[in-house]
Amino acid sequence: MxxxxxxxxxxxxxxxxxxxxxxxxxxxxxxxxxxxxxxxxxxxxxxxxxxxxxxxxxxxxxxxxxxxxxxxxxxxxxxxxxxxxxxxxxxxxxxxxxxxxxxxxxxxxxxxxxxxxxLLDGARIGRVDYRLRGRDAVYVIYSGNNITLNLVAEPVVKPLIELTTYTEGKATGVVRVRVGEDVVAKVDLRSFSAFTLLAQIDDQDLRNLPPQLSTKLGEAYPIIMDHVGKLMxxxxxxxxxxxxx
Known part of the structure; x- marks a missing residue:
């Protein structure tokens, strides 16, 4: 770490x-x-x-x-x-x-x-390839198990958050934070850092995900932002x- x-x-x-x-x-x-x-x-x-x-x-x-x-x-x-x-x-x-x-x-x-x-496996998300809008600012607190407070001090502005899965049952895949052609962060879907990034998807686009995921991610967002404010x-x-x- x-x-x-x-x-x-x-x-x-x-x-x-x-x-x-x-x-x-x-x-x-x-x-x-x-x-x-x-x-x-x-x-x-x-x-x-x-x-x-x-x-x-x-x-x-x-x-x-x-x-x-x-x-x-x-x-x-x-x-x-x-x-x-x-x-x-x-x-x-x-x-x-x-x-x-x-x-x-x-x-x-x-x-x-x-x-x-x-939670992820229980949602049975299947094979997807989503490009979803992030919030106005997305804070990459964790990348894998690394703590990246440089990307809290300088958040990613209005990115796309891409979710790609490869399997039907046990969910495997990647989450990317992209601005234009640049991938600012790429993490394993099964890592906890993916949870903290997916929680920062815009509310409307979050509805593309299964309710088991979108509900928990929506509840996590204000907790993340409260602590991001303290870190900043x-x-x-x-x-x-x-x-x-």
């Missing part, structure tokens, strides 16, 4: 990157941004290094706020899907807190993914103050 977060300004080795993105996994930090000379830079840093510890420790309050909202988003969506989550406590130290959270959050996603697949508030607060990690 990767946790991709807009950081704004980020200090790295005595230099400041702007428009920085931070991708955190259990082994590495991947830092992307514009260097002082205006050139795009990428840096891969082992999570066990002192440099990684400095980045995480300086941004831990920001990261912890985001982590908390993401957990509560899954609690709310789990309730709608009949998969009640009990959140686990996390270590206090910054690096163990974030790395432990990645593992527990992925476990929550797997639990909700199982509930989504039961936290991210904008960080970016507007130009924090230097």
């Amino acid at each position: 990767e946790f991709i977060v807009p950081m704004g300004r980020l200090s790295l080795g005595g230099r400041v990157l702007t428009n920085a993105l931070l991708s955190i996994s259990n082994k590495y930090l991947f830092v992307m941004g514009m260097g002082p000379d205006g050139d795009y830079e990428e840096h891969l840093i082992e999570v066990s290094s002192g440099e990684a510890a400095g980045i995480i420790e300086a941004g831990i309050d920001y990261l912890t706020e985001l982590m908390g909202v993401l957990d509560l988003l899954l609690v709310g969506l789990g309730h709608e899907l009949g998969a009640e989550l009990t959140l686990k406590s996390l270590p206090q130290d910054p690096i163990p807190r974030v790395i432990n959270w990645l593992s527990t959050h992925e476990g929550y996603l797997n639990t909700l993914g199982n509930a989504w697949r039961r 508030g936290i991210i904008r607060g960080r970016l507007s103050y130009g924090e230097n990690t």
Whole structure:
């Protein structure tokens, strides 16, 4: 799992990157941004290094706020899907807190993914190839099991959400978020991320789906938007103050 977060300004080795993105996994930090000379830079840093510890420790309050909202988003969506989550406590130290959270959050996603697949298979959607209108802004919170908050900070404007299935019984297929010729996101239909994208289909087009799906997806949408609003508030607060990690 990767946790991709807009950081704004980020200090790295005595230099400041702007428009920085931070991708955190259990082994590495991947830092992307514009260097002082205006050139795009990428840096891969082992999570066990002192440099990684400095980045995480300086941004831990920001990261912890985001982590908390993401957990509560899954609690709310789990309730709608009949998969009640009990959140686990996390270590206090910054690096163990974030790395432990990645593992527990992925476990929550797997639990909700199982509930989504039961709903999906029960709906017996069959073979379809839909191109449905998304809302005015579609937020790609998850892509697979990766957390993509860069696509929350910069949502996809008025896309098509394409749903293609390949089988009659057990539902298999893909969901794509498309703008013109560009596919911004493509996820496995059976992943929980597909549920969060399909929930952002325009109300009228949502009616093309079986009632078992359209009802649950419609109920999920306000939960998603409530938590998206909180995530965007936290991210904008960080970016507007130009924090230097």
